[in-house]
Amino acid sequence: MRLPTWRDYVPATSGGRTFTVISLVNAIGTGLYLAASAVFFVRAVGLTAAEVGTGLAISGAVGFLATVPIGAAGDHFGARRTLVALQLWRAGGFVALCFVHDVVGFTLVSCALATAEAATQPMTQAVASATVAGSDRTRTMAIIRTVRNAGFSLGALLAAPLLAADGVWTYRAIVLGTATAFLASALMLARLRIPGADRPQAKVAPLTAVRRFRDWRYGLLTVLNGALNLHVTILSVGLPLWALAATEMPAGLLPGLVLINTVLSIVLQVPVAKAAEREGGAVRALRLAGIAMVLCCLALAAASGPSAAWAAGALLVLGCVLLTFGEMWQATGGWDLSYNYAPEDRKGIYLAVFSLGGTGQRIVGPVLVTAVVTAAGPAGWFGLAAVFAVAALLVGPVTRLLGPVGPVTPAEATGATDPAEATGAADATEPAAPPVEAAAPAAPAQDAGPAPVPDAGTVPVESTEGGTR
Numbered sequence: 001m002r003l004p005t006w007r008d009y010v011p012a013t014s015g016g017r018t019f020t021v022i023s024l025v026n027a028i029g030t031g032l033y034l035a036a037s038a039v040f041f042v043r044a045v046g047l048t049a050a051e052v053g054t055g056l057a058i059s060g061a062v063g064f065l066a067t068v069p070i071g072a073a074g075d076h077f078g079a080r081r082t083l084v085a086l087q088l089w090r091a092g093g094f095v096a097l098c099f100v101h102d103v104v105g106f107t108l109v110s111c112a113l114a115t116a117e118a119a120t121q122p123m124t125q126a127v128a129s130a131t132v133a134g135s136d137r138t139r140t141m142a143i144i145r146t147v148r149n150a151g152f153s154l155g156a157l158l159a160a161p162l163l164a165a166d167g168v169w170t171y172r173a174i175v176l177g178t179a180t181a182f183l184a185s186a187l188m189l190a191r192l193r194i195p196g197a198d199r200p201q202a203k204v205a206p207l208t209a210v211r212r213f214r215d216w217r218y219g220l221l222t223v224l225n226g227a228l229n230l231h232v233t234i235l236s237v238g239l240p241l242w243a244l245a246a247t248e249m250p251a252g253l254l255p256g257l258v259l260i261n262t263v264l265s266i267v268l269q270v271p272v273a274k275a276a277e278r279e280g281g282a283v284r285a286l287r288l289a290g291i292a293m294v295l296c297c298l299a300l301a302a303a304s305g306p307s308a309a310w311a312a313g314a315l316l317v318l319g320c321v322l323l324t325f326g327e328m329w330q331a332t333g334g335w336d337l338s339y340n341y342a343p344e345d346r347k348g349i350y351l352a353v354f355s356l357g358g359t360g361q362r363i364v365g366p367v368l369v370t371a372v373v374t375a376a377g378p379a380g381w382f383g384l385a386a387v388f389a390v391a392a393l394l395v396g397p398v399t400r401l402l403g404p405v406g407p408v409t410p411a412e413a414t415g416a417t418d419p420a421e422a423t424g425a426a427d428a429t430e431p432a433a434p435p436v437e438a439a440a441p442a443a444p445a446q447d448a449g450p451a452p453v454p455d456a457g458t459v460p461v462e463s464t465e466g467g468t469r
């Protein structure tokens with residue numbers, strides 16, 4: 001893996017570059033809010049921890065149920081228009097959040113935000129993918145993820161002085177800052193013209209499209225990716241709890257593990273994603289994610305053995321590094337496979353279904369990791385390693401069930417939108433990356449509907465956009 005240059009972090013098209021800036025603005029607003037959300041709920045809204053947990057649990061369920069219908073709406077009205085509406089919806093929701101004073105108002109606003117947030121990630125993927133084409137799609141998604149990680153960190157830094165002021169209106173200013181970031185993202189996105197992102201892809205009503213979705217093969221891929229997505233909960237919940245309860249590592253070193261994860265994700269996501277541009281690269285990336293997570297679990301289990309703090313710390317650092325590579329490989333493989341196997345006229349609903357794997361992980365993961373894995377001691381980590389090993393082994397069979405995808409056309413490979421451009425650029429392009437346009441032959445047969453017509457995640461505590469961050 002060669003060292004990246006600055007050019008590797010710049011999307012090839014003007015649309016891709018603009019969308020990356022939009023994603024940065026969106027991520028800064030999200031990071032600003034996530035750093036202060038818990039304090040805001042308690043000190044500005046006046047809620048108890050139990051009330052916050054109940055409201056978020058209800059809103060999470062509402063968001064889960066709303067994801068696929070909104071994805072189908074994206075096919076019906078156009079992905080970019082739907083994403084603009086979602087960003088405006090989120091901005092309005094955060095303004096409303098500033099003025100709630102009881103648990104009922106908090107729960108209602110949280111449900112509204114969760115509904116928009118859950119569908120933002122698949123719509124973001126659909127629009128971002130439309131800004132580029134062919135072999136540059138995976139690299140652009142990696143750049144956006146890198147920029148978002150940096151934006152989250154920057155937003156958290158901006159929140160620090162406002163939190164230090166410790167006043168109700170400074171907490172509200174943080175939430176209003178988040179709303180402003182989403183409003184700015186919506187306005188920038190509304191001015192962005194992306195060929196294909198505005199064209200409605202399905203003539204059937206969104207709820208009808210939901211009822212007709214029967215592609216169980218794509219559902220298997222969704223479940224598989226959701227299992228590999230457990231790295232999110234391990235990093236945020238499992239690793240710190242295990243380090244404190246079962247190892248000799250000092251608690252003061254825990255932020256260093258998060259820093260390692262953040263820095264590696266920012267620096268290495270683009271070069272890691274480049275490997276997926278080769279034939280079979282996405283399948284290989286998802287399989288490597290499973291292997292890395294197996295080794296991560298084994299390292300965490302071993303960290304409970306040494307009595308010396310430095311030895312336990314070294315094993316936890318090793319586990320964190322392995323987890324980070326698993327995270328990057330999972331994100332890369334997930335982007336590519338989810339887009340490749342989604343039929344062109346139903347990208348929105350398919351990507352929404354795929355995002356349910358991550359959403360389900362956020363619901364099941366914390367209970368699994370806390371009540372089962374860490375409670376069982378090293379044996380729990382061995383059991384979780386077995387789950388990841390099975391997931392890694394199933395990547396090949398599941399993708400073979402989905403079938404092959406067609407070749408990338410010259411226009412797709414070069415990002416050209418004009419036939420003349422495609423002809424002139426065809427000779428200059430490298431061999432096509434994993435195909436992107438044709439759907440798996442068996443998938444359309446699962447839908448009982450008519451023949452297809454030619455085609456920058458925030459719930460109040462955790463962002464659901466694009467995986468971890």
